[in-house]
Amino acid sequence: MSAPRRVVVTEFGETPDSAIEACTRLEPMTPPDPATLGPADVLVEIRSASVGWVDLLMTSGQYQHMPQPPYTPGLEYAGVVAWAGSEAATRLRPGDRVLVDGFVAGPRSHGEYQRYGGFATHAVAPAAAVLAIPGDLDFDQACNLLGNYETAYHCLIARGRVQAGEIVLIPGASGSTGLAAVQVCKRLGATVIATGRSAAKLAVVQAQGADHVIDTAALAASGGTLRDAVKTLTGGRGVDVVHDGVGGDVSLECLRCLRFGGRFLIVGWAGTPLVARGKGQRGAPNANQLPTNLIMMKGVDVLGCPTVISTVNDPSIRPARQAQVLAWAAAGDIRPYVSHRFGLDDYREAMRAKWRGDVVGGCVLHP
Ligand SMILES: NC(=O)c1ccc[n+]([C@@H]2O[C@H](COP(=O)([O-])OP(=O)(O)OC[C@H]3O[C@@H](n4cnc5c(N)ncnc54)[C@H](OP(=O)(O)O)[C@@H]3O)[C@@H](O)[C@H]2O)c1
Numbered sequence: 141m142s143a144p145r146r147v148v149v150t151e152f153g154e155t156p157d158s159a160i161e162a163c164t165r166l167e168p169m170t171p172p173d174p175a176t177l178g179p180a181d182v183l184v185e186i187r188s189a190s191v192g193w194v195d196l197l198m199t200s201g202q203y204q205h206m207p208q209p210p211y212t213p214g215l216e217y218a219g220v221v222a223w224a225g226s227e228a229a230t231r232l233r234p235g236d237r238v239l240v241d242g243f244v245a246g247p248r249s250h251g252e253y254q255r256y257g258g259f260a261t262h263a264v265a266p267a268a269a270v271l272a273i274p275g276d277l278d279f280d281q282a283c284n285l286l287g288n289y290e291t292a293y294h295c296l297i298a299r300g301r302v303q304a305g306e307i308v309l310i311p312g313a314s315g316s317t318g319l320a321a322v323q324v325c326k327r328l329g330a331t332v333i334a335t336g337r338s339a340a341k342l343a344v345v346q347a348q349g350a351d352h353v354i355d356t357a358a359l360a361a362s363g364g365t366l367r368d369a370v371k372t373l374t375g376g377r378g379v380d381v382v383h384d385g386v387g388g389d390v391s392l393e394c395l396r397c398l399r400f401g402g403r404f405l406i407v408g409w410a411g412t413p414l415v416a417r418g419k420g421q422r423g424a425p426n427a428n429q430l431p432t433n434l435i436m437m438k439g440v441d442v443l444g445c446p447t448v449i450s451t452v453n454d455p456s457i458r459p460a461r462q463a464q465v466l467a468w469a470a471a472g473d474i475r476p477y478v479s480h481r482f483g484l485d486d487y488r489e490a491m492r493a494k495w496r497g498d499v500v501g502g503c504v505l506h507p
Contacts, residue, residue: 214258
């Protein structure tokens with residue numbers, strides 16, 4: 141174990157780019173003393189922390205939930221139990237391999253555990269947030285499980301009602317949420333058409349289960365359109381569902397690929413990330429817009445799919461979703477893919493790589 145350290149976001153930046161360079165630092169930390177912790181607390185030695193999209197948006201206060209700086213980023217992390225309080229010890233023992241639920245602990249939570257993020261050697265979480273790593277997932281895979289796959293479940297199953305035999309179009313399929321959606325679609329028996337701008341990344345997406353891949357950069361260079369390419373693959377009919385995590389022009393192109401009566405799932409806008417004002421100011425002057433004429437004439441159901449906000453509104457939707465994700469992972473039916481790994485000293489390079497879109501699936505730090 142290296143010397144105890146943590147990354148700190150000192151204040152919100154104007155954008156994640158500027159926040160990474162000017163508003164973060166790596167500093168020594170004093171590991172929490174078990175004598176000061178409560179009976180339900182768990183001290184975790186962190187082995188791997190996911191560098192996620194939300195971690196980046198949070199550094200500029202452009203995410204809906206704003207922890208109070210200074211805070212340590214890292215919504216999701218995995219490691220080993222170093223110490224468990226008397227109540228936690230009924231289920232957890234030192235040395236157990238665990239993942240920590242970013243819905244309950246860490247910078248996206250409320251209350252006393254918010255300051256313990258995953259970009260650190262140690263964190264404290266309540267026992268309710270500390271779960272055994274399912275199946276044979278390694279630490280890198282474990283910290284990329286809940287957020288990505290619960291999002292895929294919420295979007296595709298709870299909101300999209302995807303059925304076996306349906307065809308789902310997934311732009312940005314090489315991303316964390318996109319690749320999870322590819323794997324969940326295959327569990328559901330759906331056919332996946334995945335798009336992206338890099339042949340190398342799409343090769344991984346295909347190896348991860350996509351039935352068809354379309355390189356939109358090559359398509360544009362040859363003068364083709366996404367609608368025509370998708371029509372060719374679907375016998376002229378169009379897809380049943382679009383899972384859109386990219387936004388901008390990509391949304392419009394995908395809307396044109398839907399069959400009459402199809403469903404359009406708004407998952408995110410990685411292609412137009414600066415929708416909200418920076419520095420934690422509220423308001424979204426750069427929000428994406430969809431054309432009502434196409435939605436009307438194609439009889440499309442447009443479905444907003446905010447996983448966390450929906451769960452806060454109705455917590456009853458979570459237990460079955462989380463249980464299914466853990467069961468799939470335990471059985472080896474889903475497995476997060478991680479393309480990039482960095483040490484804590486290189487946390488800035490890890491955040492830049494994620495923000496630039498170099499990553500396929502997950503990007504992790506090894507504290
Ligand atoms: N609904 C929810 O509950 C929920 C939960 C988590 C995240 N999200 C949102 O989902 C979005 C994606 O997150 P993520 O973690 O999957 O991000 P990610 O890992 O960076 O993946 C996004 C993908 O989008 C593609 N892309 C990026 N910029 C693009 C552009 N200008 N044009 C076309 N394609 C572009 C990239 O693929 P190529 O380079 O291959 O084109 C990239 O791999 C974010 O907006 C995030 O906030 C939503």
